[in-house]
Amino acid sequence: MLFGGAAACAADAFWIEPGRLSVSRESILCPRLPAALDGLRVGVMADFHFKPDQDGPLVKAAVERLNLEKPDLVALPGDFIDADPAVLDPLLDLLKHLAPAHGVFASMGNHDGWTGKASLIRKGFEKAGIPLLVNRHSALRIRGETLAIAATDHIWLGKPDPAKTLRGIRPQTPVIALVHEPDYFDDLTRHRPVQLQLSGHTHGGQCRVPVLGYAPAKVKLGEKYIHGCYERGDSRLFVTRGMGTTGLRVRFACPPEIGLLTLRSAEPA
Numbered sequence: 001m002l003f004g005g006a007a008a009c010a011a012d013a014f015w016i017e018p019g020r021l022s023v024s025r026e027s028i029l030c031p032r033l034p035a036a037l038d039g040l041r042v043g044v045m046a047d048f049h050f051k052p053d054q055d056g057p058l059v060k061a062a063v064e065r066l067n068l069e070k071p072d073l074v075a076l077p078g079d080f081i082d083a084d085p086a087v088l089d090p091l092l093d094l095l096k097h098l099a100p101a102h103g104v105f106a107s108m109g110n111h112d113g114w115t116g117k118a119s120l121i122r123k124g125f126e127k128a129g130i131p132l133l134v135n136r137h138s139a140l141r142i143r144g145e146t147l148a149i150a151a152t153d154h155i156w157l158g159k160p161d162p163a164k165t166l167r168g169i170r171p172q173t174p175v176i177a178l179v180h181e182p183d184y185f186d187d188l189t190r191h192r193p194v195q196l197q198l199s200g201h202t203h204g205g206q207c208r209v210p211v212l213g214y215a216p217a218k219v220k221l222g223e224k225y226i227h228g229c230y231e232r233g234d235s236r237l238f239v240t241r242g243m244g245t246t247g248l249r250v251r252f253a254c255p256p257e258i259g260l261l262t263l264r265s266a267e268p269a
């Protein structure tokens with residue numbers, strides 16, 4: 001029986017779970033979010049580490065699912081590739097079909113940055129029509145309010161410049177920040193509070209202990225904030241467990257995830 005149980009877990013972890021899409025819905029109360037932006041819906045996908053032969057159907061299904069959900073924005077906070085930049089174009093050929101009302105925004109992950117091919121990556125995103133924000137922000141007008149979408153460079157061996165990223169955003173303007181590595185939350189929010197930081201990097205641990213949810217494998221800059229919602233002062237953080245895998249293509253009690261976040265400006269009555 002023990003052997004049978006272990007074999008079933010291994011089959012799930014190696015062959016089933018890495019391709020089993022899940023959707024996590026979270027309602028996040030964001031202090032000082034203008035009332036006009038109450039109910040704003042943000043889709044989040046990260047950490048593709050794209051392997052075209054194995055992950056194509058998963059990403060295609062995720063794009064179709066997100067489009068059906070009709071979010072206002074989609075954020076893609078990094079790790080599009082694992083090591084080979086040649087897989088970026090086939091991935092972007094899928095991601096360019098995302099069609100939220102107010103745009104798709106991407107940021108660099110450490111694996112993207114470690115290729116040393118930043119210009120190639122930038123060109124890929126330009127061609128796909130998806131803004132890749134690196135130490136800069138973009139101002140959107142939504143329902144008569146300004147919303148800043150900001151993103152730093154990746155943190156682990158990158159050149160993050162939070163001052164440059166946030167420069168020029170008025171104090172009362174709400175900010176959604178894409179930062180690949182979640183533990184940078186404490187540093188970023190020392191510069192200014194952000195309504196929401198969106199991160200990936202941890203893969204939620206990739207393999208977790210069922211029921212307990214404990215994630216034994218930790219990654220640098222993803223040890224404090226591993227998966228889900230967190231807060232620090234007036235700032236909020238959501239960490240997605242991501243879509244893909246790094247190292248062995250294995251996931252256990254931690255399936256690929258689309259995050260679907262509804263931002264709230266006040267507690268529901």
Ligand SMILES: [Fe+2]
Nearest residue numbers: 047079201246
């Ligand atoms: Fe990753």
